[in-house]
Amino acid sequence: MEIPGNDKRSLNFIEAIIEEDLKNNKNESRVHTRFPPEPNGYLHIGHAKSICLNFGLAEEYNGLCNLRFDDTNPEKEEQEYVDSIKEDIRWLGFEWNGKPLFASDNFDQLYQWAVKMIKNGKAYVDDQPQEMIAEQRGVPTRPGVESPFRNRAAEENLDLFERMKNGEFPNGAKVLRAKIDMTSPNMHLRDPIIYRILHEEHHRTGKKWCIYPMYDYAHGQSDYIEGITHSLCTLEFEIHRPLYDWFLDQIAEGSYRPRQIEFARLNLSYTVMSKRKLLQLVKEELVNGWDDPRMPTISGLRRRGFTPQSIRAFADRIGIAKRDNVIDVGLLEFSVREHLNQIAPRVFAVLDPVKVIITNYPEGQSVKMELDNNPENPEAGKRKVPFTREIYIERNDFMEDPPRKFFRLGPGREVRLKGAYIIKCEDYKKDENGKITEIYCTYDPETRSGGSGANRKVKGTLHWVSVPHAIEAEVRLYDRLFMDEDPDGHKDKDYREFINPDSLKVVKNCKLEPSLKSAKPDDKFQFQRLGYFCVDKDSTAERLVFNRTVPLRDSWAKKNR
């Protein structure tokens, strides 16, 4: 896949580590990464950053990248999510190594290794209730105290652990803990829990297990089993790394070791990125599902009209580093404009139509005007657009009393109809509310595009649609979902308070040029002078529905802000 803007650049800190490892022939100079989502929600643009990183590194260094579902918590995980995750990764243009993998594939091995740790005196069964364990763990500034069950004999631990597995105890009755150091300044080293009892059916292993491993235990071991060399995760796991390494030391043989490296997660202005909050938006119907075009989910961006290339270019541009960041959502918009500008056919669509009657144009005459499909790409060819005496133009392309800098239509003013003629406004009609109902113009036959008088200059160029040929459509105009740059960043206010009431405007009865008749869901266009739009999946042959992906840059609007 060709990614725009992907020029050569200096190495990010992870590439620097990899090149160092390669130089030292670490792990036989293999590069093997993995993308490890928990199937408990839909992927979002932050995951796209991680996907591009992990799969991108594998491509860059001739390595492999696994897809591994981190499915150690049967209470929250569902098949629907694994399906959507696979679809999103493929849509971004990546293919994982072999089959999709699951942490749950490793449950037997994980159990065996736990037994080994017990035998080595590195793990024990604790009978205490959750609250007691939490209390004994202490707080970051004070050491914890040891559990009274900490020094049980290995045989007893073995017996108890097996009976846990056999389902002899109810949820929460016992846990298996690593025996590390209750006084460690790192909370994660204070005898962390390895297994808990959960009588819960698992989406893949069914009823086979009633004990499930915790993340810290399952993750590194899965990396080890899969031969992962560089295990990339976000910053909040930094403090887990000593535990990651500790577990590996208990089970690993030989010199091969995966290495955990942390990078800063993506934050985007004017949106929220936590799965919990995105789930909440969906559940509370604040948006219309996970793929609502206002959502920062990959499925939402896809429906909004983003291309995989634009998301990849975005991921390239934001870089990889360790400090917290907030990326301006404008950069994402730039990336999609950049790509769509190259590939989107130009068409005429009038969203808020007002009728123009060209009084000196023959009634009943219809002429096909030839227009470029995409001036950026001559190979896109040309199309014919019918022109007649009555056309629609955009309501805001006319002003009764326009300022000097308004390069559009007004009484006595001239304007170019793109691909057709220069017209002059002679008169207009209003209804009793003062709303413009019709505009009367004359045209200059010499000024037809490509014709003898065509190079006469006028200030403005308008898009238009022939009245008798116009087809109607619904257009959905999206704006950012939140009005605040950091909706999540207010201690005293819930992020939902910042939801933008105008984030979706549905405009009906828009007038489109007839070539759009055959447009199919996901087709992308530039509605000339307005923005980039795509056909929504709600669209049918009878009722076309378009989503606005992003408006064109508009220096006129900006000047008037």
Next chain:
RNA sequence: UGCCCGAUGGUGGAAUUGGCAACACGUCUGACUCUGGAUCAGAAGAUUCCAGGUUCGAACCCUGGUCGGGCAACCA
């Protein structure tokens, strides 16, 4: 008041041996334009968190601070 991590234009983010503070987005000019788009040309914007130190020379090394983030689920 413990441990871990971070700090470079408005936003990201380079500077790979201690040697001219890249680049991108954004902003502003101008040119061009049958999209007020795109494109092209240019500009502004940085005491590299602070204070000391080492050095001919420090964003980078040392010392001490400051500020920000993270860590106390039988979540991941």
